[in-house]
Amino acid sequence: MPTTFQYTDVLPLAKDNHTEYRLVSPDGVSVVEAAGRTFLQVEPSALTLLAKEAIRDIQHLLRPSHLAQLRAIVDDPEASGNDRFVAMDLLRNACIAAGGVLPMCQDTGTAIVMGKRTESVLTGGTDEEALSRGIFDAYQELNLRYSQMAPVTFWDERNTGTNLPAQIDLFTAPGTEPKYEFLFMAKGGGSANKTFLYQETKALLNPSRLARFLDEKLRSLGTAACPPYHLAVVVGGLSAEQNLKVAKLASARYLDGLPTEGSALGHAFRDVDLEQQVLELTRDFGIGAQFGGKYFCHDVRVIRLPRHGASCPVGIAVSCSADRQAKAKITPEGLFLEQLERDPAHFLPDVRGEELSDEVVRIDLNRPMAEIREALSKLPVKTRVSLTGPLVVARDIAHAKIKERLDAGEPVPQYLKDHPVYYAGPAKTPEGYASGSFGPTTAGRMDSYVEQFQAAGGSLVMLAKGNRSRQVTQACQAHGGFYLGSIGGPAARLAQDCIRKVEVLEYPELGMEAVWRIEVEDFPAFVVVDDKGNDFFAETSAPTLQISFRK
Numbered sequence: 001m002p003t004t005f006q007y008t009d010v011l012p013l014a015k016d017n018h019t020e021y022r023l024v025s026p027d028g029v030s031v032v033e034a035a036g037r038t039f040l041q042v043e044p045s046a047l048t049l050l051a052k053e054a055i056r057d058i059q060h061l062l063r064p065s066h067l068a069q070l071r072a073i074v075d076d077p078e079a080s081g082n083d084r085f086v087a088m089d090l091l092r093n094a095c096i097a098a099g100g101v102l103p104m105c106q107d108t109g110t111a112i113v114m115g116k117r118t119e120s121v122l123t124g125g126t127d128e129e130a131l132s133r134g135i136f137d138a139y140q141e142l143n144l145r146y147s148q149m150a151p152v153t154f155w156d157e158r159n160t161g162t163n164l165p166a167q168i169d170l171f172t173a174p175g176t177e178p179k180y181e182f183l184f185m186a187k188g189g190g191s192a193n194k195t196f197l198y199q200e201t202k203a204l205l206n207p208s209r210l211a212r213f214l215d216e217k218l219r220s221l222g223t224a225a226c227p228p229y230h231l232a233v234v235v236g237g238l239s240a241e242q243n244l245k246v247a248k249l250a251s252a253r254y255l256d257g258l259p260t261e262g263s264a265l266g267h268a269f270r271d272v273d274l275e276q277q278v279l280e281l282t283r284d285f286g287i288g289a290q291f292g293g294k295y296f297c298h299d300v301r302v303i304r305l306p307r308h309g310a311s312c313p314v315g316i317a318v319s320c321s322a323d324r325q326a327k328a329k330i331t332p333e334g335l336f337l338e339q340l341e342r343d344p345a346h347f348l349p350d351v352r353g354e355e356l357s358d359e360v361v362r363i364d365l366n367r368p369m370a371e372i373r374e375a376l377s378k379l380p381v382k383t384r385v386s387l388t389g390p391l392v393v394a395r396d397i398a399h400a401k402i403k404e405r406l407d408a409g410e411p412v413p414q415y416l417k418d419h420p421v422y423y424a425g426p427a428k429t430p431e432g433y434a435s436g437s438f439g440p441t442t443a444g445r446m447d448s449y450v451e452q453f454q455a456a457g458g459s460l461v462m463l464a465k466g467n468r469s470r471q472v473t474q475a476c477q478a479h480g481g482f483y484l485g486s487i488g489g490p491a492a493r494l495a496q497d498c499i500r501k502v503e504v505l506e507y508p509e510l511g512m513e514a515v516w517r518i519e520v521e522d523f524p525a526f527v528v529v530d531d532k533g534n535d536f537f538a539e540t541s542a543p544t545l546q547i548s549f550r551k
Helices: 044-060 064-075 081-097 127-141 207-219 240-251 272-283 369-377 396-407 414-418 443-455 470-479 491-498 508-513 536-540
Strands: 021-025 029-034 037-042 110-117 149-151 157-159 167-172 180-187 196-200 229-237 297-307 312-319 325-331 334-338 360-364 384-393 461-464 482-486 499-506 515-529
Touching: 021 044, 021 325, 037 044, 037 325, 044 127, 044 180, 044 325, 044 334, 064 081, 064 297, 081 491, 081 515, 110 127, 127 167, 196 207, 196 240, 207 229, 207 272, 207 312, 229 240, 229 272, 240 297, 240 312, 272 297, 360 369, 369 461, 369 482, 396 443, 396 508, 443 461, 443 470, 470 482, 470 515, 491 499, 491 515, 515 536
Parallel strands: 110 167, 229 297, 360 384, 461 482
Antiparallel strands: 021 334, 029 037, 110 180, 149 157, 180 325, 196 312, 229 312, 325 334, 384 515, 482 515, 499 515
């Protein structure tokens, strides 16, 4: 039977009438008439300015809706004490970051730009270069961290020292109205590493099967990417890369304007009922906002895409507590950026510390390691502790170098025996500060070193974010070690309120990957793994046996 041609946009977004914008500058744009049409001419300098201002904003400011969700956790009587404590710490961090000096997270991310312009927008044809220049300027001038590694050979890398290259994807948009629209993102390694693709089959499209699948996979996200999360689940896709692209955009709430019903033409749609069911599923995990409770996720987006009959890709992505993105646009009136919240303090409630969490135990890190471990041994997992005294900071490259020394028969460095080790790497230090933003990195990347280091007498107390593998729990039980979980996200607050002194101990040539000695005061953490083989996250990893979504 013959059919007529009908076109559909796979991602048909409704017109955005909700985003508020601020004028960055009226300069760098002009209207020109040619061939009976009106064109918008955009100077490369305008693209550079817009990119620079966008990066500045998203490193220091958050959307009001995100801040309101944090406040809702504090106000929720069903939230756990640890949920409320984490939410309050993230709100305080937002207030400090909004000052424009310390970025909200020490991992200031990969810069990502998506742009869509109609054919009536004229530029010099070097848009990627102009946007990259603005990103370069922002990372040079602000207290941000350079994270991009250039492969100089297949095996060897070096930091580019600029945070370039950026990921820039530019597209054409339909319509004759001259406009250029953007989404700017800064994606840190923690949340980027929690993007997953699963190649499934039609059998997954069943309420019980999908519920069991997500129950298992979402628990495995853990807390390394700093929840509460904005979670996206995408089922289907014309290719694997389309699925993951949609998952990333959905986690940024960029696709909220999709239809909420499907059609025979094959466009994407949001299933808002399933979104609520998945959110309720995550609240039953017990993981909470990092250390127990219900707020593993702020919200969920579930998007269904068309698919090839032989393929059913499923993508999962998150946006973390450093929820860094902003829309932007260029019109004949000038350059505009999404209006982010510049005064987050009004989201702070008037509460006392004892209302936020259970009992806090103070740990003096100036005492010998044996006494520190003795004090920790008396505490059950999930106990909140406050650390004061010296820490050693070492992460991936430093661990690899120390392992080389152990493999060569050398002893473990004395500093790893005498002090707890904090897995972290700072951003640039602003003038007048002891350090730049200095939050924890993902603990799991150091799991393979723990047994060897602890057997040699080092790393007996570790501090970082996220869950650890079973081998770490076994090593701690065998050697009398502990893993303390730090709150992922409040890097600016830690720098301003908790870190008093920073000095390089070893490997200064590694920059932020050097071994540091820092002095901390009232540094918040939680007992996650103890010396008896207990692991808080083991309690939350078992999937529910009988579960199903409703159609």
